[in-house]
Amino acid sequence: MRNIEKIGKTIGLMIAIVYLLFFQGNQIFEWVLFASILLTIGIPHGALDHLLLNPKISNKGLVKFILKYLAIIVVYLVVWIFLPVPALLAFLLMSAYHFGQSHFIGNDLQSKKKTTYLITGVFYLSVIFWGDFDNTAIILKGIVDISPLSGFGWPIIIGSFILSMILLVKNSYADWRIFSLEMVIIGFLLYQLPLLVGFIIYFGFWHALPSMTEEYQSLKWFLGRNKLKNFIKRLMPFTAASVGGMWLILAIFYPGSEPEELVLLFFILVSLISAPHIWYMNLFLETKKN
Numbered sequence: 001m002r003n004i005e006k007i008g009k010t011i012g013l014m015i016a017i018v019y020l021l022f023f024q025g026n027q028i029f030e031w032v033l034f035a036s037i038l039l040t041i042g043i044p045h046g047a048l049d050h051l052l053l054n055p056k057i058s059n060k061g062l063v064k065f066i067l068k069y070l071a072i073i074v075v076y077l078v079v080w081i082f083l084p085v086p087a088l089l090a091f092l093l094m095s096a097y098h099f100g101q102s103h104f105i106g107n108d109l110q111s112k113k114k115t116t117y118l119i120t121g122v123f124y125l126s127v128i129f130w131g132d133f134d135n136t137a138i139i140l141k142g143i144v145d146i147s148p149l150s151g152f153g154w155p156i157i158i159g160s161f162i163l164s165m166i167l168l169v170k171n172s173y174a175d176w177r178i179f180s181l182e183m184v185i186i187g188f189l190l191y192q193l194p195l196l197v198g199f200i201i202y203f204g205f206w207h208a209l210p211s212m213t214e215e216y217q218s219l220k221w222f223l224g225r226n227k228l229k230n231f232i233k234r235l236m237p238f239t240a241a242s243v244g245g246m247w248l249i250l251a252i253f254y255p256g257s258e259p260e261e262l263v264l265l266f267f268i269l270v271s272l273i274s275a276p277h278i279w280y281m282n283l284f285l286e287t288k289k290n
């Protein structure tokens with residue numbers, strides 16, 4: 001694990017512990033935490049997709065890239081409008097795969113790679129959702145009533161944990177002990193945390209920061225002398241576009257919406273920009289390994 005990743009995970013762990021000890025129920029802390037992680041690492045980690053496969057992309061290439069990205073967004077939006085439940089299921093499955101994949105950056109699994117990513121992601125998403133099932137259900141009630149699923153939490157959490165252990169052993173994964181210890185400790189903490197706090201800590205420090213570190217490593221040869229400064233500069237345009245676009249749509253829907261409806265709309269917007277991101281990130285990470 002790279003240093004920055006270790007530092008990030010330590011910070012994430014500290015924030016979780018400090019929250020549980022001193023800030024439980026403090027909504028200001030929760031929203032400030034959510035917004036700051038989202039704006040500094042969450043959104044920016046997906047803002048370099050256009051450079052991942054081709055760091056020297058031409059203007060024509062960039063236009064083609066943007067059109068493809070927008071086409072995926074539009075198709076997925078149509079699915080959300082006409083088939084919201086399948087759209088939600090697809091979002092959860094691709095997120096689980098994508099999150100699981102970031103646990104194995106720099107490690108090339110030999111056996112059942114995609115299943116291992118998926119099951120690892122299912123474990124982490126499950127502890128986050130079932131750890132605060134009531135709030136997950138409240139947010140999702142605009143799409144589907146998930147209350148009949150409340151008793152499935154532990155079988156899914158324990159099942160996905162055991163399955164990922166089996167998959168790691170099959171892969172002769174050298175770090176499987178550390179990996180499983182991390183699953184137990186972080187899984188336990190995420191389960192205790194409120195939905196959005198658990199989600200943003202995991203998303204920021206276990207997914208976005210390791211992904212961004214990998215992006216930096218691969219792009220640093222093209223960043224000239226002030227590498228970090230140029231890296232941040234290149235993150236800016238698409239970060240600003242995503243934040244601005246989401247903010248505008250949320251502001252339009254703000255009057256007359258309940259808070260949980262806005263949270264759901266926010267995650268639907270996240271899903272729309274995540275779909276092409278997951279696709280490009282997968283191409284980037286897997287072609288790097290081959």
Ligand SMILES: CC1=C(/C=C/C(C)=C/C=C/C(C)=C/C=O)C(C)(C)CCC1
Pocket residue numbers: 046091092094095098136139140195199267270274277
């Ligand atoms: C937290 C949360 C949800 C799921 C969010 C997910 C799955 C986000 C995935 C983001 C990704 C994949 C970002 C890309 O890098 C629900 C179930 C919609 C509603 C309840 C709160």
